[in-house]
Amino acid sequence: MKSILMTRWMHWRKQWLSLIVWLLLPILATAVFITVADQWQEDTKIPIGLVVEDDSTMAEALVQSIGSTSLLQIERMDKNQALVKLEQHELDSVFVIEDGYQDNIKENNRNEVITAYSSDMSIAYMPAKETVASYVQQDAGSSKAALTIKEMVAEYDTEMTWTWEEIVETSNQIRKEQSLLHSSFSFYNQKNPIEGTKEISLWNIWGVWSLFAFFTTFFIFDWVIKEKQSRIKVRLSLLRFSFKAYLLKNWCIYLALFILFDLINASVLVVYFDQPVEGSQMLAMIGFRLTMCMAAFLFAQCFKTSFYYYIAVIPVTLFMAIIGGALIPIDGLSKDWSWITYLSPIQAFLEGNMVSGWMIVLLIIFFIWYWRKEKAYA
Amino acid sequence: MLKVEALSKHYGSKKVLSDVSFQINPGEVVGLVGENGAGKSTLLNILATLISPDKGNLSFDDHSYDSDLQKVRKKIGYIPQDIAVWEDFTVEENMVFFEQLSWKKKSKAELRQLCQNMKLEQWKEKTQSLSGGMKRKLNIAISLIHDPDILLLDEPTVGIDLKSRKEIGSYLHGLAKHEGKTVIYTSHDMEEILSFCDRVYCIGEDPFYKELLEENGKLVQVL
Structure with a gap:
């Protein structure tokens, strides 16, 4: 694992600026989005x-x-x-x-x-x-x-x-x-409602964050396509460990990196947006991150070129965000079709659940992918 | 010693290799020639364990490809036709990167010496700024990091200048003759084949290559 970490670090050193920007994009984009949207709300x-x-x-x-x-x-x-x-x-x-x-x-x-x-x-x-x-x-x-x-x-x-x-x-x-007419206001994942005296954003901040986190995870995982399709793959296939083991170990390193930056993201949300964060919510965040990393990794396996991968990621992200209730409430939909809530991992995260149906399904596919025999001696 | 017995490979309905058998001794330099699509790269990829044959038995130094795959792989140095290096890395970074993942640990000094042996001196230079010949040398040097016993080269000198080609040919020949490594390589360059190969296997039914090489006194066997 040390050698994989070392080689990954060599890659990251070459692209540190873009990597940092992508990793911080969820919180930066959320801050900009919420600020602009609230300002727009004020103006309208x-x-x-x-x-x-x-x-x-x-x-x-x-x-x-x-x-x-x-x-x-x-x-x-x-x-x-x-x-x-x-x-x-x-x-x-x-x-x-x-x-x-x-x-x-x-x-x-x-x-x-x-x-x-x-x-x-x-x-x-x-x-x-x-x-x-x-x-x-x-x-x-x-x-x-x-x-x-x-x-x-x-x-x-x-x-x-x-x-x-x-x-x-x-x-x-x-x-x-x-306070006979007092009413409190809270989003899916907020245990403590926002009090009436505070400025209320019409947007679910964690929902907006999850949309950008989903998007950036998929974009960062283009490394899978680049390394799977590159001429280097031949060389990587003849190393100390199989190519799949190489990919898997790198996936673990990326997962750890994402979780580290999620903690930074959460800290900023707590300080900047005054969002309450509880232990269960942090676990839900880790579960959400694990699910997204598996999804992006497996999704990337389906593509031969990064371009088509990027093209596909955008509608998938928006679809997941919408049916997951990240941008707009889906109470009306879920009242008639309760199964719709299971279609997006974002929904489970917003409800504060660490384990979701998506996570279990992806874990199974992940194991199948790893243990399935390649069309070579490997 | 590399032993290949009754090896066959199909791609769909197309038979690429049919009942191929041969053996190659340590220290030998063997060329694989044939027209495009004859199956040279397929044979090399099978020998490199990158693809599996439909049938047949392969072994290297009595290690079977089927049962001792990891032991076989440790002994293989495969040099792909495409230059398989990280273009945004320097020569040093490329060598260190693959050394980290290699079967054998080497110091930076040893890695640098390996490059110098191949007359690749631009240690700190970015790979993308190297000439085609230097990139080819780096491509080979990376495959030699773990001191393989058998070198499989897929057109290692294609598209480079004559000087680099001679240097690479001489170096590979030296590895076989002085260090007892088995060298197998494919090439369309008949001059190179005539200069450096001890024996030649001709793949495919076209008699052109066989006749050309035999006219020049080379020992040719059709697979």
Whole structure:
């Protein structure tokens, strides 16, 4: 093994720069992808116009609530200006908080408190409308609660003298403190959910990393084709060990190198993206790496030229990433076809499983490949 | 001694070697000649254990190819027709690389001496910048790292200048005559065959090579 390590080192010395770049590409590409995608997400907030015709505190609070929604970009203006901008498609939709908003809510009159305008180009009108409506519903709910309490006070003739404002304010206070509408958010492989106060990336960071890791593993494994098809193979076949043993030992060295760089990758993800990493996840990463190295090695055996190998790797990687849920959630698909989750090793990794069906199948093929007799004396 | 008995090889329906038998003694330089596709390289590849025959028995120094493969391989030095070296390595790196994987350990000084014996002096030079003749010499030197007893050369001097060709021929002849190595090589160069070979095996049915060599007083046997 020492001699194989020495000879591999001689190769690596000649190509150290490209090797390092390929090995660090998963983390570099993930960092760039997530940063750019999140920035793009920031730039693609839905622009809506808000016209506030009611000067009550409740109307002002509603504006604040709508403005705090991460997916909406609010422009406050007068109605004419807003409608012109809507016609020019500079705004996706316009919402008018009508005069008497607070009074209507106070009187439990929920109809026509908000008027919405949209155009034929308002592609995000529905979610924007639902968002605004949910805040109005919240105000109406607090107000209804206040009215009910006041009715109860009158009915049971108690000495409580709460005003409507006090009840609504207390109600809002309790809602905030109790986090009645709090929801946490986590990806497949995250045991600890992201808290609401933190910036949430819409992308599964480990999923994006696994896509690039898959891609680079296959590209680095082109050494198999280069050495299998080169003129050198004749010479390598007559050495101290068989050519298959030579390939296998080199595969082990590459596996160790990949695992070393995976640890570096994981450290960067922990520090840079604040990703929680647990022991089970590290084991899943090692299992995923083992699976990928076997897959790339065996896949490379099927090709005679690197060019066609590279051409084939790209669609295979994308297919695996998509059906593995690395880029987009596949809950809808897996609900109807549960077997689809077994098609990609990425899925097992994202779920935190060290052993996957892929790993077992590839191990079997790997052993068959090694023990199968070559068409020579070897 | 190399013994080949009743060796046959087919590629599909094409019979390449049919019932070939011969034996070669230590210290002999034997040439294999024949038209293209006659089976010279196939025979050499079988002798080098790179492909297996359909039938027949082979042995070297009483070690059977079937039962003592590793012992046979230790004794074989195969020089392929294509230059099988790492082009981005220097001469030194190529020698060290294959020494690491070789049957026999050698020091850098010994490896360098091996190259110098072949008049290959560019120890630190990148292989890709060497001339064709120097690359051929390196190709041979790598195959000699483990001190093989039998050298199998597939057109070792093709495409190189006359001076390098003579140097390589003389060196191989010296290995056979002074160190008792068995040398078998294929070539289309009749002058080379006439100069360095003790005996010649003619493969194929074309009488051209046999007649040409016999006219020049060479002992020729048709396989």
